[in-house]
Amino acid sequence: MLVYGKNVAEELLKNHKKIRKIIIQEGFFDKKINFLIEKYKFEVKICSKKEMDGLCSGLHQGIILDVPDYKYYDIQDVINDHCSFVVLLDHLEDPHNLGAIIRTCEAAGVTHVILPKNRQVPINATVMKTSVGTLDKVKVVSVSNLAYAIDYLKKNNFWVIGTALNHSVDYREIDYSGNIALVIGNEGNGISDIVAKKCDFLAKIPMYGSTNSLNASVAAGIMIYEVIRNRK
Numbered sequence: 001m002l003v004y005g006k007n008v009a010e011e012l013l014k015n016h017k018k019i020r021k022i023i024i025q026e027g028f029f030d031k032k033i034n035f036l037i038e039k040y041k042f043e044v045k046i047c048s049k050k051e052m053d054g055l056c057s058g059l060h061q062g063i064i065l066d067v068p069d070y071k072y073y074d075i076q077d078v079i080n081d082h083c084s085f086v087v088l089l090d091h092l093e094d095p096h097n098l099g100a101i102i103r104t105c106e107a108a109g110v111t112h113v114i115l116p117k118n119r120q121v122p123i124n125a126t127v128m129k130t131s132v133g134t135l136d137k138v139k140v141v142s143v144s145n146l147a148y149a150i151d152y153l154k155k156n157n158f159w160v161i162g163t164a165l166n167h168s169v170d171y172r173e174i175d176y177s178g179n180i181a182l183v184i185g186n187e188g189n190g191i192s193d194i195v196a197k198k199c200d201f202l203a204k205i206p207m208y209g210s211t212n213s214l215n216a217s218v219a220a221g222i223m224i225y226e227v228i229r230n231r232k
Contacts, residue, residue: 011133
């Protein structure tokens with residue numbers, strides 16, 4: 001997988017065992033990145049801007065890294081790692097949202113994120129760039145079925161809280177003590193009916209303007225920090 005951009009490159013260079021190749025643009029210089037390249041003695045391929053542009057579709061900022069495809073974790077890792085707060089994503093479609101949520105999880109100390117294998121944006125270069133390298137610190141679990149994952153978590157003493165506009169209560173009125181599994185829905189349709197029925201609580205974030213919903217990553221950020229705030 002090719003990932004690009006200065007911020008994600010700097011983070012990955014610190015964890016240099018995962019890098020297979022480094023490609024930089026002619027004349028590229030960044031003090032921190034160049035220092036890490038020299039420190040770990042990476043071999044570098046120098047290319048023209050035109051060649052760099054042909055390798056990726058996004059803004060590469062003069063550096064591209066070839067790294068192994070992301071290796072997903074198993075749901076059993078949630079229990080084995082004694083996790084008490086996990087975030088589930090119900091078929092997100094936008095890689096920017098996925099990357100932003102992973103970054104928020106890492107910032108909040110959430111160590112595990114669960115997502116379905118099918119009809120879900122995978123971990124790709126855009127997710128890596130948006131998450132700014134925090135994927136090395138968050139375990140992304142891939143499951144064949146979210147309903148199964150919820151049942152598994154419930155059997156291991158998790159309360160499941162979904163986000164929904166209808167048949168829900170103000171997110172500030174919920175007790176977040178104990179083991180919490182927070183479900184964030186799809187950008188357009190929210191959480192699916194089958195997932196909603198398996199939730200112990202459905203939470204909503206009040207809207208005071210003309211907009212009737214928030215971006216998935218924004219809603220996730222509000223909910224994640226509300227859970228953290230109530231657990232201190």
